[in-house]
């Protein structure tokens with residue numbers, strides 16, 4: 001169980017994440033939604049400890065992740081594997097070696113530097129590539145792949161970290177619709193087949209509704225919605241996304257009857 005308590009991250013006087021509290025049970029597929037600048041990336045980066053919280057705590061299975069340092073912190077970063085919008089592969093290295101990078105936390109540095117990966121780790125990496133039908137391109141350079149293939153390699157790299165959770169920060173933001181589906185299906189497979197919790201920042205509300213079993217909505221650093229996708233009405237979505245709403249929902253504007261009051265943000269979260 002991941003528990004986030006009063007988590008805040010300030011940059012100067014601005015709170016990118018402001019007093020966020022929630023818990024995530026194992027095995028969920030959670031979408032973090034909200035407009036650009038809402039604080040989604042900062043939230044995920046704090047959970048992985050790539051960004052330092054200004055206040056609050058992160059607990060995982062009762063361990064205070066916020067207090068970890070040294071080797072324990074490296075192990076936590078492997079256990080809460082991040083996937084990034086820009087894939088973060090090493091383009092000049094082959095696909096298999098990129099996936100093996102996910103084993104760095106468990107392999108002595110001299111072995112990885114000398115490219116002497118143990119057979120056991122190579123087998124794990126090949127098996128991860130097979131999961132996503134990519135074993136046949138194991139020897140190709142990463143920079144020769146399409147964006148969708150690169151992201152699936154990044155997902156395979158995350159999988160070999162044997163994570164408890166995958167934190168995906170806008171993983172499909174630079175992909176076309178076909179590759180978007182392939183990559184989201186890969187994340188869903190990781191979630192359903194391996195039972196690994198997925199927390200995924202998504203700009204598209206349609207995707208979030210289709211793939212996630214729970215949505216956390218953020219606005220100006222605060223959590224303003226936390227519930228099942230079905231509970232997120234179009235009206236709340238419009239408040240979350242403001243002028244971007246039609247773009248993220250892919251629908252025509254809804255006519256709001258004159259004089260009808262919008263529910264206050266946070267009312268659903270509080271219910």
Ligand SMILES: Nc1ncnc2c1ncn2[C@@H]1O[C@H](COP(=O)(O)OP(=O)(O)OP(=O)(O)O)[C@@H](O)[C@H]1O
Pocket residue numbers: 011015016034035036037038039040041042043
């Ligand atoms: N390192 C930083 N230094 C200063 N301000 C930052 C830093 N990182 C994020 N911010 C600010 O914090 C706020 C939240 O940013 P964040 O990237 O977490 O939002 P987001 O919802 O992920 O947006 P996007 O979808 O555009 O990535 C923004 O106003 C951003 O400019």
